[in-house]
Amino acid sequence: MSTPQLPIYVAGQPVTTGDWLDVTDKYSGKVAAQVAHAGPAQVEQAISAAHEARAEMAAFPPDARRDVLEHCVRRFGERRDELAELLCTEAGKPIRDSRGEVDRLIDTFGIAAGEATRINGEVFEMQVSPRAHGFRGMTRRVPIGACSFITPFNFPLNLVAHKVAPAIAAGCPFVLKPSERTPLGAQVIGQVLAETDLPRKAWSVIVCDTKASAPMVEDPRIALLSFTGGPIGWDLRARAGRKKVALELGGNAACIVDEDPGVPLDHLVKRLVFGAYYQSGQSCISVQRVIVHRAMAERVSHAMAEAVRALKCGNPHDEATDIGPVIDAASADRLEEWIRAARDAGGRVLVEGRRDGTMIAPWLLADVAHDAKLYREEAFGPVALIETVDSFDAALDRANDSHFGLQCGVFTARLDHAMRAWDRLEVGGVVISDVPSVRVDNMPYGGVKDSGVGREGVRSAIEEMTEVRLLVIKDPPAE
The missing domain is CATH 3.40.309.10 (Aldehyde Dehydrogenase; Chain A, domain 2)
Known part of the structure; x- marks a missing residue:
């Protein structure tokens, strides 16, 4: 039987690079599949496409974002057994735990679908002193821009979901780099996204080494870096420049x-x-x-x-x-x-x-x-x-x-x-x-001290991926 080969997704399109990464069954040690391995050219293409797609993605209506997320929920449910077996193989995760993670993947996309049409602003009173009479104020949340996501091996479905699903709900284009040790589930997520109307340039799912992924950290066209992993996250933050950074770096609970x-x-x-x-x-x-x-x-x-x-x-x-x-x-x-x-x-x-x-x-x-x-x-x-x-x-x-x-x-x-x-x-x-160890996928989740900065959980992640934009209106003079 030939070894399955999976493409990566660059600007929403399946890509093979001619360089294949072996992904092993973590129990048997045998090669279970191969996935296309990206180099600097694919990373640059993915970042450029995400940057160019900012306006298109921001204009993609909230109900259309919801429909994309709901499609993912349906398809992940249909592929539940396949995803669980894949996760069990590539991560060595016991099959019962693997099914639980697939269910959380589905939950997280479902929660994000509900939030996609509830990203609201605020109307607030500005007349707090005589000089502010006649002013009205309101805010809305707007997408922060292109995001880069780097995820670890231990929850290769749900930790991807906690970045990708809120980004879609918020209207942010993104480049995702899953762990090279467990990249297969993320490619299935890419397959499902490719079935939707999500703007093609707005998303990429690439597999590459740390050196090739450096622009995902350093490129100023990226507005937000979200990293889940180990202490190296602090080094990434130091290299990230002016972009917003969210880190979840573990603990000893x-x-x-x-x-x-x-x-x-x-x-x-x-x-x-x-x-x-x-x-x-x-x-x-x-x-x-x-x-x-x-x-x-x-x-x-x-x-x-x-x-x-x-x-x-x-x-x-x-x-x-x-x-x-x-x-x-x-x-x-x-x-x-x-x-x-x-x-x-x-x-x-x-x-x-x-x-x-x-x-x-x-x-x-x-x-x-x-x-x-x-x-x-x-x-x-x-x-x-x-x-x-x-x-x-x-x-x-x-x-x-x-x-x-x-x-x-x-x-x-x-x-x-x-x-x-x-x-x-x-x-x-x-x-x-x-x-x-309790984590419900809509709750704020993150740490302090060396455990990181920022919060995930769908609504909290949407807040990280959006910015407040103010509108002030002055009443016209009375006639």
Whole structure:
């Protein structure tokens, strides 16, 4: 059987470059497909087309944008199984998680379809002093212009959706660069966009290396750069010039368990294990640090260890699989090194994982030193850490002891503790009675500190991709 070959999309047209990138099945290591690899010429063509399409895209009516997005919703639904299998293959994501991500892709485009005709302005009172008598004011939101989007490997459908769908709703032309490790789902999104009436020059989906993509960061014709990934985002921001920049750069999320968590132990542990190990821990809001009140520590540690041992590792295409491979050998090497160092420094192993190539069985540790990389940095793998504190305030302090600040979960039965957490936690989002891994696709999502700047979530992303334009009208003189 021949290897499938997919084109990229440059100015809305399928393009093959003669240079093919192998995309592997992350479980078997075999080449699953090839995708055309772009060079500087295709990147320049894509940026030029997006810049030229600003007026056409801004004039593309809101109801037509909605129709494009609704077409995508229908077609993604029709291709749901295909997209899930493709995602399972190229990312190594367990098939159940893959189906969940396809559903979120559909949700995100559906939310954007609803928002496309609700991008409203404001009429406001200007007569605040005698000198302003006779003036009327109103605003509208207008598209910011051409956007560049760079997305990572771990959610290759939904993180693309959170950039592309709001851009279409807002009327912004765009150039998308998905991860070279997981580019196939984005090309299917390109196939579906090519079926619509979206202006052709207004969109490109290209696959290229970091060097070729530099103009997506530096070119002044790009009005907004939206990047999801790692710490390199700060370097991109420094190189971006005057353009607006939105960054989501990860975290090492904490989940606090209060003296009275307000939920049964079995439910608590089920959610903690989900948050820590779903899609092999490769999520920016994966539960990495479980901070437990001493009154609950022994029960939570014992029950969580028991649940982690029951997780099944293996072929992500198997319906029973909980843990698939990490994305590549380098990630497995790094994680293995960090775990070994934490263990050597006194961390207690509650559940010991094993490695087989890129397959890492889940680990659970306790009392890891706070200066260990496994504690300080983003693990991005199937590992969680438990630590014990003597008070709720101490738990808040521990959660804040991080240079990241994306989301934090808090299990507590006390309203005053929930509100104190909302007041004091230095994060972009606080989730009460659940894990920090919760993300509903219409909510504002983003972080503080080294976790980034700006917010996604469809409406929030539309605000990032639009600007306020003021209209002032002076009443004519009375006759």
